[in-house]
Amino acid sequence: MKYIQSNNCKLEVGSIEKSSFNSILKETYTSSKCVIIVDENTKENCLEYLITSFEPLHGAEVIVLPVGEENKDLEIAVNVWEALTEYGITRYDLIINLGGGLVTDMGGFIASCYKRGCDYINIPTTLLGMVDASLGGKTGLNLGPYKNQIGVFSEPKVVYIDPIFLRTLPDVELRSGFAEMIKHGLIHSEQLFDKVIDAMHSSHKIDETLLVECIRVKNKIVREDPKEDGKRKILNFGHTIGHAIEGYYMRSQGYTHGHCVAVGMIMEAYLSHKLGMLNEQSYLKIQSELSQLFEIPSFTDDEIFAIVKMLSNDKKNKGGAILCCLLEEIGTCKYDCVIEIGEFDQVFSYFRQLNS
Secondary structure, three states: EEEEEEOEEEEEEEHHHHHHHHHHHHHHOOOOEEEEEEEHHHHHOOOHHHHHHHHHOOOOOEEEOOOHHHHOOOOHHHHHHHHHHHOOOOOOOOEEEEEEEHHHHHHHHHHHHHOOOOOOEEEEEOOHHHHOOOOOOOEEEEEOEEEEEEEOEEHHHHHHEOOHHHHHOHHHHHHHHHHHHHHHHHHHHHHHHHHHHHEEEOOOOHHHHHHHHHHHHHHHHHOOOOOOOHHHHHHHHHHHHHHHHHHOOOOOOOOOOHHHHHHHHHHHHHHHHHOOOOOOHHHHHHHHHOOOOOOOOOOOOOHHHHHHHHHHOOOOOOOOOEEEEEEEEEEEEEEEEOOOHHHHHHHHHHHHHHHH
């Protein structure tokens, strides 16, 4: 079992049955009601294991969220708050979020707002959730096609990361998580970037050591800047363009978050090179490795226009300027780079030509 301390949250990596989870349920929350929030996938693949393994959860209420990023919205959150009220849940009870990024993002937001905040625990079941979404206290909902426009910073009491849940994942979800691990490498060190790429080429196998290394990268940044006032912004590398692509295709193509971020990283690496920050050799290495693993969509003129227009409403923008994270080298990322909207048009046009 690996123990990692965040700001106001503990992270435990290893078998959840050997973790502090059972003792916390029996001691800290012995008189509390427990609610488990899952989605349709984790209800089928993970819920029974959790409930049967921990006696205090035998009588827990279960709330099932619909699968799909398009369902991460306020209407669903209101439905959950109404259910919590019907169950008689108080601010002294416990919410357990069992699932991927959608569940931990929504569940954390729901818990942090319900009756001005009740305790919650995250148990991520996807690779993306383990290395990114469940960590750092960001919670949120989408507003139409705009990602995570509604949310608060609110840390869970504990995050339990058990690699056993990775066995339930299809390949497409593993790849999505690997994309965030690639990002950790690109903003942290070329050595870590190479390790993650090698793991992806090795039948997408991941060992606990690499998992913990990526978790520590994010955790260190979050501890230094918990509210994203400065350095934490580098965790958004690939996300300015990636979120716009994900939002645009949310109800049609169904690209995963990781896939869109991977495309965003390729494009933002190209933009870094185009603006004279990243050398050609490093850019070509990033472009070559990621484009082998993640297909770049064949954007039409109308799609480019719509996606670039969405960038004007990115939540990281300030003072009317579009802010982006760019690479100076693999392992060194600069945040709050002001990018003119015309630059994004040129980036999308460049990659459309590559695909033609």
